[in-house]
Amino acid sequence: MNQGIVIKSTGSHYLVKQDEQIVDCKIRGKFRRKEFKTTNPVAVGDIVDFKLQKDGNIGVITGIHERKNCLLRKSTNLSKKFHVIAANIDYAFLMITLIKPVTYSMFIDRWLVACERNKIKAVLIFNKTDLYDDEINKKLNSYIKIYKKIGYNCFKTSVKKNTGIDDVRKMIKDKTIVISGNSGVGKSGLINLLEPGLNLKISEISEYHEQGKHTTTFAEMFPVAGGFIIDTPGIKGFGLDEETKENLSDYFPEIKRLSDACKFNNCTHTHEPECAVKEAVSIGTVSSQRYNNYLNILAGEEDKYRQDNYV
Numbered sequence: 484m485n486q487g488i489v490i491k492s493t494g495s496h497y498l499v500k501q502d503e504q505i506v507d508c509k510i511r512g513k514f515r516r517k518e519f520k521t522t523n524p525v526a527v528g529d530i531v532d533f534k535l536q537k538d539g540n541i542g543v544i545t546g547i548h549e550r551k552n553c554l555l556r557k558s559t560n561l562s563k564k565f566h567v568i569a570a571n572i573d574y575a576f577l578m579i580t581l582i583k584p585v586t587y588s589m590f591i592d593r594w595l596v597a598c599e600r601n602k603i604k605a606v607l608i609f610n611k612t613d614l615y616d617d618e619i620n621k622k623l624n625s626y627i628k629i630y631k632k633i634g635y636n637c638f639k640t641s642v643k644k645n646t647g648i649d650d651v652r653k654m655i656k657d658k659t660i661v662i663s664g665n666s667g668v669g670k671s672g673l674i675n676l677l678e679p680g681l682n683l684k685i686s687e688i689s690e691y692h693e694q695g696k697h698t699t700t701f702a703e704m705f706p707v708a709g710g711f712i713i714d715t716p717g718i719k720g721f722g723l724d725e726e727t728k729e730n731l732s733d734y735f736p737e738i739k740r741l742s743d744a745c746k747f748n749n750c751t752h753t754h755e756p757e758c759a760v761k762e763a764v765s766i767g768t769v770s771s772q773r774y775n776n777y778l779n780i781l782a783g784e785e786d787k788y789r790q791d792n793y794v
Contacts, residue, residue, distance in 0.1 A: 664718025
């Protein structure tokens, strides 16, 4: 039996790296038939067992090792529950831009909730700072203040100007990273800067919509800066399942820390009296922006955060 790590997934075929050999693999029929709670039973980062077919050119994945963790989002396929973005991750990087395109805070907070639920250390990278005027810089500094206070690492970068990259590089060494974000925020550009020989295709920005065009089609792992980065297709939304929403306060660290001080053990921090979280919001020790996003997720606001009335 052979063993390796999945370095690329196209949905029907998987590239599996075993030492210095890369094998094109398919999955066994039982994986397709089995009632997985995910749209993709195998994901980039998975450790798998596989057998080579008689011709030796194609492998068949026969088993998946237990995962340390995985980053999930709710699938748009209603017959399944989740889509696995990547597995066995040390850090999850979210690349954010506050202009061309705009990454909305609701998207950021949904993504952070998914990381918290799956016990993955999240890092926020604010890119394209070379484009920011005074007003956008003020907004950037406000975001960083909010997220650093909660405990998240935040970096300011400009891939175009090659600034702030060294701090990111240091985090990658000997680690496996998944990098996510909206299309056009600079994920592939960052990877190219860190590992120039890869020459990943860079997306363009639509001048009309100021949004990125998809260039990364499938998740793929690359050796970068002494570690590994899993590049993922750009996403517009980040869906959360009902179970996550039921325990949502556990995935907002600043809310979770205050929950014990609430009058009621089952406080939802929405309408109850003597709620420590609402009190903290009123005096400014908990971000009203984060709290409003918490309320909107609880209320089932799935797509409105892409609109202009969300910041």
